[in-house]
Amino acid sequence: MLTWVCIGELEVSRLILGGNPFSGFSHQSPERDAEMKHYYTTARIKETYRQAEALGVNTHIGRADHHIMRVLLEYWDEGGDIQWIAQTCPELGSIARGIQNAVQGGAKACFVHGGVMDHLFALGEMGEVVDAIKMIHDAGMPAGVAAHNPEVLEWAEEHLEVEFYMCSYYNSARRDQNPEHVPGAREWFWPEDRERMARTIQVLSKVLSKPAIHY
Numbered sequence: 001m002l003t004w005v006c007i008g009e010l011e012v013s014r015l016i017l018g019g020n021p022f023s024g025f026s027h028q029s030p031e032r033d034a035e036m037k038h039y040y041t042t043a044r045i046k047e048t049y050r051q052a053e054a055l056g057v058n059t060h061i062g063r064a065d066h067h068i069m070r071v072l073l074e075y076w077d078e079g080g081d082i083q084w085i086a087q088t089c090p091e092l093g094s095i096a097r098g099i100q101n102a103v104q105g106g107a108k109a110c111f112v113h114g115g116v117m118d119h120l121f122a123l124g125e126m127g128e129v130v131d132a133i134k135m136i137h138d139a140g141m142p143a144g145v146a147a148h149n150p151e152v153l154e155w156a157e158e159h160l161e162v163e164f165y166m167c168s169y170y171n172s173a174r175r176d177q178n179p180e181h182v183p184g185a186r187e188w189f190w191p192e193d194r195e196r197m198a199r200t201i202q203v204l205s206k207v208l209s210k211p212a213i214h215y
Contacts, residue, residue, distance in 0.1 A: 002014055002055075002056040002057065005211050006211075007085075007109055007142045007144075007163050007164045007211055008109070008141075008142030008163040009142075010083070010108050010109055010142055011058070012058065012059045012083075012085075013056055013057050013058045013059055015056075015057055016057065016059045016060070016061055016213065017049070017057050017059065017060045017061070017082070018060075018061055018215065019060060019061055019062035019063060019068060019087075021036045021040055022036075022040045022045050022048075022062065022067075022068065022071075023036075023062075023063055023065070023067065023068065024036045024037035024040075027187055042070075042071050042074065045071050045075075046071065046074065046075045046078070046080070049075050049080055049082050050080065052082065053080065053081060053082055057082075058081070058082060058083060059082065059083050059084075059085060059108075060072075060083070060084055060085070061084075061085045061087060061166075061213075062084060062085075062086065062087065063086070063087050063089050064086040064087060064088055064089055064092075064098045064101040064102040064105060064107065065089050065092065065101070066101075068084075068105075069104075072084055072105065072106065073105070073106075076106070083108045084105070084106065084107045085107065085108060085109045085110070085111065085144075086098070086101070086102035086105065086107035086110045086111075087110075087111060087113055087146070088102070088110070088111070088112050088113045088116065088132075089101075089113065090113055090115060090116050095112055095113075095116065095128060095129075095132045096131075096132065096135060098110075098113070099132060099139065102136075102139075102141070103139045103141070107141065108141065108142075109136075109141050109142040109143070109144065109164070110136045110139075110141050110142075110143060110144070111143065111144035111145055111146055111164070112129055112132050112133075112144075112145045112146065113146060114145075114146030114148050114166060114168055115148070117129065117145050117146060117147045117149075117152050117156075118147055118149045118152055118171075121147075121149065121151065121152045121155060126155065126159070129145065129156075129160070130159070130160065133145075133160055133161065133162060137161075142162075142163035142164065143162050143163055144162050144163060144164040144165060144166060144213075145160065145162055145165060146165075146166030146167075146168065147165075147166070147167070148168040148170065148171040149171055150167075150196055150197050150199075150200035153167060153200055153204065154200065154204070157204055162210065163210055163211075164210055164211045164212070164213060165204075165210060165211070165212045165213065166212075166213045166215060167197055167201055167212050167213065167214055167215070168197065168215055169193070169194040169197050169198070169214065169215070170190070170193050170194060171190075171193045171197075201214070
C-alpha cells in the first residue's frame, strides 16, 4: 500500500491521480488533446478512479469545472470514495468562481491554478491570491497554490499561509500575457527549468512544514 501525507488534516496518498488527460490537456498538440477527450469518456474516467483506488491512490487532482464535477458526482453516487483536490479554472472567470465550484462540487481542498499564479505574479497583482486563500480557508478547506515559475513559490512561502504547494517541473509557456493554456501554442520542456524547480523544492523543503506536490 502507498504511504500517506497530511495536507492540513486531509490524509493524501503520496501518489495522486492527475486530471489533465481527462480534460484533454496533452501539452503536445491539438490532435492529441482531441484523442484524450474522445478516449476519456465518463465510463473510462470512472474506471480509472476505481483502478486507482484499488492500488491505494485515494486522491484525484482535477479542474473545478462542470465536466469533472459531474463525473465525480456519478462516481461517488456509485459508491466510490476518491477525494478531490480542486484546481481553479481561469476560463470560468474569477478565481472566486472556481473556489465556489470546488465547494459546491464536494472538493476536500482547493488550489489556485498555476498559470493564473504565474500571470498575476508577472503583473504584480498578488492581492487577489491573498483573498482567494482566505476564501478557501473560510470554506473549511486546505488551500494551496500552483506555479510553473519557481519565483512564484518563493513569493508564496514568504507571503501566504497555505497548506500545500503544486510545483511544476516545466515552465513550458510564459504566461505574462495570458494565464490560460493555449491549444496549439508552442511549448518547451527544458532541462534547466526542471533543474531550477528541483532546486527551489530542495531549498523550500528545508524550511517548509507543508507538502509540495510535484507534477
